[in-house]
Amino acid sequence: MTIRRRPQAPGSAPRRRSVLLGGIGGASTAALAALGHSGSATAAEPAGQAPAAAADFDFDTGNFVRDLIATFRPAEDVYGPMDVTVLHRFIHLSTAAWFDAMAPYHPTAVGVYSRIRRRPSSESTTNRNKNIAALYANYRVIKGVEPGRGTAFRDLMTAIGLDPDDESENPTSPVGIGNLAGKAVLARTAHDGMNQLGDVGRTYNGRPYQDYTGYRPANSAYELTNPSRWQPKHGTHNRRLAGNAGDKGIFTVQSFVTPQQRLVRAHTFRDPGAFGLAPPEFSDHTRPRDYKRSVDEILEASAALTDEQKVKAEIFDNKFLGVGISVGAAAQAHAELDLDDLVHLLFGSTVAIYDSLVAIWHYKATYDAVRPFSAVRHVYGSRRVTSWGGVGKGRVRDMPADEWTSYLNVGDHPEYPSGSGGVCAAQAQATRRFFDDDVLDWTFRAPAGSTMVEPGVTPGADLAVHWDTWTEFVRDCAYSRLWGGVHFSKTAERSIPFGEQFGDLAYEFVQRHVRGEVAED
Numbered sequence: 001m002t003i004r005r006r007p008q009a010p011g012s013a014p015r016r017r018s019v020l021l022g023g024i025g026g027a028s029t030a031a032l033a034a035l036g037h038s039g040s041a042t043a044a045e046p047a048g049q050a051p052a053a054a055a056d057f058d059f060d061t062g063n064f065v066r067d068l069i070a071t072f073r074p075a076e077d078v079y080g081p082m083d084v085t086v087l088h089r090f091i092h093l094s095t096a097a098w099f100d101a102m103a104p105y106h107p108t109a110v111g112v113y114s115r116i117r118r119r120p121s122s123e124s125t126t127n128r129n130k131n132i133a134a135l136y137a138n139y140r141v142i143k144g145v146e147p148g149r150g151t152a153f154r155d156l157m158t159a160i161g162l163d164p165d166d167e168s169e170n171p172t173s174p175v176g177i178g179n180l181a182g183k184a185v186l187a188r189t190a191h192d193g194m195n196q197l198g199d200v201g202r203t204y205n206g207r208p209y210q211d212y213t214g215y216r217p218a219n220s221a222y223e224l225t226n227p228s229r230w231q232p233k234h235g236t237h238n239r240r241l242a243g244n245a246g247d248k249g250i251f252t253v254q255s256f257v258t259p260q261q262r263l264v265r266a267h268t269f270r271d272p273g274a275f276g277l278a279p280p281e282f283s284d285h286t287r288p289r290d291y292k293r294s295v296d297e298i299l300e301a302s303a304a305l306t307d308e309q310k311v312k313a314e315i316f317d318n319k320f321l322g323v324g325i326s327v328g329a330a331a332q333a334h335a336e337l338d339l340d341d342l343v344h345l346l347f348g349s350t351v352a353i354y355d356s357l358v359a360i361w362h363y364k365a366t367y368d369a370v371r372p373f374s375a376v377r378h379v380y381g382s383r384r385v386t387s388w389g390g391v392g393k394g395r396v397r398d399m400p401a402d403e404w405t406s407y408l409n410v411g412d413h414p415e416y417p418s419g420s421g422g423v424c425a426a427q428a429q430a431t432r433r434f435f436d437d438d439v440l441d442w443t444f445r446a447p448a449g450s451t452m453v454e455p456g457v458t459p460g461a462d463l464a465v466h467w468d469t470w471t472e473f474v475r476d477c478a479y480s481r482l483w484g485g486v487h488f489s490k491t492a493e494r495s496i497p498f499g500e501q502f503g504d505l506a507y508e509f510v511q512r513h514v515r516g517e518v519a520e521d
Contacts, residue, residue, distance in 0.1 A: 054159040060126035063339050064134055065098075065346070068156060070328075080239060081318040082411065084419050085258045085357055086209055088319065089194060090145050092350040093185050097137035099347040099513075101181035102130045104171075106340055108516040112267070114184035115520070116171050127339050132162065132174035133181065134343070139164055140182025145196065193263040211259050215365065221253040224374050227285035230256075230414035231374040239409060241314060241452035257412040261361035268355050268505035272362035277498055280369045280416040282490040285378070294488045295379045298372045301482050301489075302387040303395050305407060307459035311446045313484035314453065315465070316420050316477045317408050323353065323423055326473060327431050329442035334435050344514055345434050349427045352506035356426035356499050360419050369416035372485055377402045388485075392457045406485025407453060418487045421478030421495030422502075428470035429503025438469040 057067055081087070100111035105124040123129050139157060143150045154164040162175075169183075170176030190197060198206030218229035232254035237247045262272060269275075281287055282294045316322035327349045331337055337345065370378075376385070380401030387404055389396030411419070432438055443466040449456040467473040478496050481487035512518055 054156055057160045059128040059131050059160075062127060062131060063342065064131045065339070065342055068135070068160070069138070081320045082240070082409070083257060084319045084323070084353075084423060085194075085261045085361065088323075088350070088353050088357065088423070089196070090141075091324075092354040093141050093145055093189060094138050095343070095347045095350045097141045097178075097182045097185045098134045098343050099510075100184065101133035101137035101178045102340065102343055103181075103513075104177055105130050105133070106514070109340075109514050110516045110518050111181065111184075112513055113188045114181050116177055116180055119172070119177075129174040129177075130339055133178035135160075135162065136166075136175055136178025137182035137185070138178075140179060141185055144182075144186040144190070192265050193260055194258065195260055209258055211256065213260050213263070213365075215256050215259040217256070218368060219374070224370075224378055227291075227375065227378040228283060228370055229368050230370055232256075232412075233371070233373060233410050239412075241317065241409060242455075254410075254412045256365075256414070259361065259365050259413075261357055262359075262365050264358050266355040266358045267351050268502070268509045269359075272359040273366075275359050275498070275501065277363050277417060277494070280367055280488075280491065282488060283370050283375060283415065285370075291375065292379050294490065295372070295375050297489045298376060298482070298485060299385050299387050299404075302404075302407065302485050305388050305395075305483060307463060308465060309480070309483040310407060310451055310453065310458050311444075311463055312465060312476050313408055313480040314451055315444060316424070316480040317484065319420075319423075322420070322477060323427060326440065326442055327427060330431050330435065330440050330470070333439050333441035334437075344510060345431065348430045348434060348507050348510040351510055352426035352430035352503045353423045355506060356422050356502035357419065359502065360417055360422045360495075360499070361413075363417055364414045364419075367416050368414045369491075371410055371415045372488060373404065373406060373410060376404050391454050408481075408484030408486050410486050415487060416491050417498055418478060418481050418491050418495040420481055421474075421487070421492055422499030424474050424477035425496045425499030426502040426506070428474045429500045430506045431503075432470055433504065433507035438471055440467050440470050440473050442467050442473070 054068060057064075062068075096112055099109075100114045100116070103109040103111040104116045104119045106118075107121065119129070135157060139150075139153050142153050157164045166175050167179055168176045169180050171180060191200075195209055195212055198208035198210055200210075200212040217232050218226045219231040221232045221234035224231050234251060234253050237250040237252055266272070282290045285291050327346060331342060331345060382400045382402050384398050385401045385404060386395065386397045387399055388394070388407055389399060390405065413419070443464055446459055446463045446465070448459055448461050448463075451458040467476070474496055478492040479489075482489050482492050
């Protein structure tokens with residue numbers, strides 16, 4: 001199959017050429033919101049509900065990602081939209097299940113977590129078997145990783161005429177293939193280092209995703225004894241940008257979220273420490289000039305915040321949104337992909353993010369770097385600074401530094417490198433390699449007053465932000481963390497090339513499995 005491509009943006013070429021393997025069938029993709037969050041520009045069904053069009057789904061010509069999964073996103077009451085490690089784990093295991101369930105119907109593809117025998121080509125003349133197999137695989141993953149949403153997905157399957165209670169494992173039927181693929185993903189990842197079940201070191205009352213590595217912060221939330229190291233933030237119970245999700249009068253102290261992420265087995269490498277990343281000398285308090293320069297850059301960015309920067313900061317802070325739908329936008333910008341190619345594209349993107357997070361968290365734990373809010377207070381104490389003054393206050397010139405706060409909420413983990421910048425760069429490079437260009441062509445529309453931090457205030461008028469290329473998108477993703485006050489400028493700069501290398505590795509990994517050029521387990 002030849003994929004129709006748009007002309008490449010001038011001066012924006014991928015680092016390497018790619019060979020795009022065609023799939024089977026003629027299904028096209030139209031309005032794709034990859035993995036389900038359509039943003040403010042497009043209306044979406046409530047999270048976890050079956051799409052209204054489910055009853056009309058055509059197994060032969062339909063596309064389960066576009067027509068069903070795209071309106072069935074992970075529930076935001078289960079995963080915080082800013083918690084990339086646990087959120088992306090669910091998304092990645094889902095796309096892995098799709099890939100493995102569809103591999104037996106592809107002429108050459110081999111599964112990653114399972115090796116199910118290839119089916120005759122006559123079973124792939126339509127999308128019927130692939131749709132059925134992938135949906136059953138996805139259901140098994142949901143039941144194993146996000147059981148609270150199993151009922152909603154059961155309703156979806158029932159609405160399209162499938163029996164969610166059919167747990168047959170016949171490797172010659174699409175139901176059996178889907179069940180085998182989904183269960184294989186669960187079996188291979190249940191104890192992969194993430195502590196998904198919360199049973200590491202515990203017999204009773206498991207605590208899913210709890211740290212078992214023994215990490216302890218160098219600083220308490222109340223005293224910064226080492227100004228170079230991460231200080232957990234003491235703040236209100238509300239962790240999300242909207243101001244109505246916390247308990248009044250309740251204050252909490254941060255805990256490093258999933259430091260064990262660094263121990264998870266990646267697809268494309270064994271040692272995350274093999275990827276060099278220079279230490280953050282710019283936040284080393286024994287280099288006071290560099291340290292102060294980094295703090296001043298934070299304050300300057302805070303003082304100069306524009307409506308567009310605030311909107312972009314919120315887009316990229318929400319991993320359902322900034323990371324979630326951009327690959328789907330690129331798919332729309334390029335071609336009508338068939339079902340196989342769409343799944344290969346999305347799986348490559350999630351492998352890139354999954355593996356990049358292993359390495360990013362390795363270095364977050366290694367360097368344990370201070371966040372800007374601590375550094376600002378260390379440098380300026382109670383002296384007056386010029387900055388964003390808080391919700392609806394704009395720029396102020398008389399803020400005591402120890403009252404300064406960032407526009408975005410601060411992540412529950414050390415500062416360096418940037419998770420957002422790294423994963424944006426990783427998925428962008430995987431997608432560039434797939435399409436052999438840098439084209440994104442995505443517009444996000446923010447109505448006046450629609451921000452979560454400053455509702456009713458920002459933006460002051462309807463605002464559309466547009467990214468022609470992945471290069472523009474990745475830069476904004478990385479530097480939005482500076483604008484939001486949660487990462488230093490140098491961190492944003494370095495996280496881009498660091499993350500990009502995992503996009504290359506992921507693309508090559510997935511394409512080897514598409515071609516079937518992998519060793520037997």
